[in-house]
Amino acid sequence: MERVKVLVVGAGPAGIACGIEAKNAGIEPTVILEKAPYVCDTIERLYRPGKRVDAIYRGVEVEPIGICKFETETKEAFLERIKKWIEEYKLDIRLNSEVNYIKRVDGLYEITVNSEPKFLADFVVIAIGIFGQPKKPDYPIPKEVKNRVFFEPPNICPSSGKVLVVGGGDTAAEVASFLCGNCEVYLSYRRPQFFRINPVNLKILEERVAQGRVKLLLGTDIEGIEAEGERVKVRYRDGKVDTYDFIYYCLGGSTPKGFLKYIGIEFDLEDRPKLKEFYETNLPGVFLAGDIAVPKGSIQLAFNTAHLIIKAIKERL
Numbered sequence: 001m002e003r004v005k006v007l008v009v010g011a012g013p014a015g016i017a018c019g020i021e022a023k024n025a026g027i028e029p030t031v032i033l034e035k036a037p038y039v040c041d042t043i044e045r046l047y048r049p050g051k052r053v054d055a056i057y058r059g060v061e062v063e064p065i066g067i068c069k070f071e072t073e074t075k076e077a078f079l080e081r082i083k084k085w086i087e088e089y090k091l092d093i094r095l096n097s098e099v100n101y102i103k104r105v106d107g108l109y110e111i112t113v114n115s116e117p118k119f120l121a122d123f124v125v126i127a128i129g130i131f132g133q134p135k136k137p138d139y140p141i142p143k144e145v146k147n148r149v150f151f152e153p154p155n156i157c158p159s160s161g162k163v164l165v166v167g168g169g170d171t172a173a174e175v176a177s178f179l180c181g182n183c184e185v186y187l188s189y190r191r192p193q194f195f196r197i198n199p200v201n202l203k204i205l206e207e208r209v210a211q212g213r214v215k216l217l218l219g220t221d222i223e224g225i226e227a228e229g230e231r232v233k234v235r236y237r238d239g240k241v242d243t244y245d246f247i248y249y250c251l252g253g254s255t256p257k258g259f260l261k262y263i264g265i266e267f268d269l270e271d272r273p274k275l276k277e278f279y280e281t282n283l284p285g286v287f288l289a290g291d292i293a294v295p296k297g298s299i300q301l302a303f304n305t306a307h308l309i310i311k312a313i314k315e316r317l
């Protein structure tokens with residue numbers, strides 16, 4: 001059993017920022033466990049090549065409070081920045097290490113990795129994000145259309161076809177603007193107007209709409225979908241029906257409640273993890289960082305949660 005002071009679960013922006021803040025505060029040993037074979041799985045997997053990583057995300061400017069900060073840049077430049085930080089701060093990151101369980105043992109936490117108890121830690125920071133579980137609609141997705149319906153943004157644009165993008169955030173706007181390169185694109189959003197897209201994405205989307213390359217279906221709600229031959233038939237609540245070749249749902253992610261509840265983290269009446277000051281859970285010394293700690297996450301917010309958590313841990317040591 002390896003004995004550490006701080007065990008960080010997840011090497012996304014929040015987990016890496018925890019490692020950097022801990023190194024800077026002289027908290028050793030701090031180990032970061034990442035289930036993927038590389039760091040920043042959400043960014044590697046879900047951001048398409050060349051995507052802008054916006055410092056102001058969802059239209060919200062977040063003032064950096066700790067060591068980690070960045071300016072708007074491409075996915076590749078952002079990942080290069082992360083790589084440099086990992087080298088500069090000599091972070092101890094163990095890849096291919098999925099945390100399955102955390103339990104209290106004699107005042108410490110025992111961490112099970114890839115089904116084996118491997119670490120004993122004074123403090124645990126869980127920074128596993130929400131994008132392991134993309135949000136899905138309430139209606140069923142028939143199995144006949146599963147290869148035409150996607151819950152993650154595409155990296156490659158289909159060569160042609162009529163495509164429906166569902167959602168009203170930055171990702172939906174980016175995906176619609178991207179897909180209209182080759183496809184006939186419709187964007188369905190429940191509300192009558194966009195209210196949380198950043199100005200750059202909105203401008204690009206409006207240009208595509210003006211060019212007739214994206215058609216907006218604002219104030220539309222989908223009742224259900226079904227197979228129609230090789231295509232997907234969509235029934236809207238207002239009675240309209242249309243068919244598409246592909247559907248891309250961009251509804252965001254969802255808190256991995258199963259895992260958090262399994263290890264004993266309590267949730268409030270709104271089904272959000274109950275958090276005290278500095279994002280500490282009901283398990284003393286177990287903190288949540290990044291997207292799972294805040295309702296509307298972003299990279300800079302993830303960095304900031306890490307700063308506050310490590311500061312709180314430092315004060316207790």
Ligand SMILES: Cc1cc2nc3c(=O)[nH]c(=O)nc-3n(C[C@H](O)[C@H](O)[C@H](O)COP(=O)(O)OP(=O)(O)OC[C@H]3O[C@@H](n4cnc5c(N)ncnc54)[C@H](O)[C@@H]3O)c2cc1C
Binds near residue numbers: 099128129132289300
């Ligand atoms: C398509 C898309 C575009 C976005 N664009 C922007 C943008 O432009 N600007 C912006 O600020 N934000 C953007 N975001 C949001 C941003 O990506 C998140 O806010 C940020 O990644 C949160 O960081 P995190 O470290 O909390 O979680 P994540 O980045 O999700 O990292 C969690 C890490 O934990 C690992 N993990 C999960 N479970 C386990 C486990 N059991 N054991 C070990 N490791 C585990 C995962 O593999 C992953 O590497 C975007 C999100 C998406 C999906």
